Amino acid sequence: MQTNTKLKTSKLDIEIQYASPAIESTLVKVASSTLIKKWVKVTTNSVGLLTLRFVNAAEGKKLNTAYRQKNYATNVLTFPYERSKNSVAADIIFCLPVIQKEAKAQEKTMKAHLAHLVVHGCLHAQGFNHEAEKDAKKMEAIEISLLKKLGFPNPYLAT
Structure with missing residues (x-):
């Protein structure tokens, strides 16, 4: 029995949901569920869901x-339920219309902006935040590094 429990908790399960067929x-x-899961896996070594x-x-x-x-839709909301060292x-909720508008306004590809927000949301799930300037700089540096590994440019540079 113990081996079975260990197997269940020895990986990161990633579930992707779409609010409607149109959103899917x-x-x-822009990005397959396989690609989105790859972005998530690059962001964390943790196990869980x-x-x-x-x-x-x-x-x-x-x-x-x-x-x-806040009475408006935002690009990403993260609801962490459990977090420990491992x-x-x-x-993590992504509002697709907001992400599309932001990508266009920032002159970024939808794929690059989406990858950034997936990384951003996953970091929030792991306890990172950007409330204080010091924390924001740390989180941004991690995002830039992870996105570079994924082949995307620095999302904080103006285009």
Whole structure:
């Protein structure tokens, strides 16, 4: 029995959810679930469960209002449930319309912006934040390094 339990907790499970078929259709044109999972795996060595949910603006706004008291949809929300040195459990919500608008406004490819936000959300799930300037610089440096490994440019450089 103990071996079985160890097997269950010896890997990172990544679940990807789509709020609608339209969101799934739009997203898979940018990045497959396999590619998104690769981005997640580069971001953490932890075991556990990360659920990535891609939503529309209405669901994004509802969640941001309910949990952050901000009455608008935001690009990514992370809900960490468990975190330790070697394990993580979190839901990460991505609002696809917001991400699309930001990518266009920032003159970035949708794929590069999405990869950045996946990395960003996964770092939040592991306890990183950007509330204080020192923490923001540390988190940004990690993001830049991870995105470079994935073949993406520094997301903080103006284009």
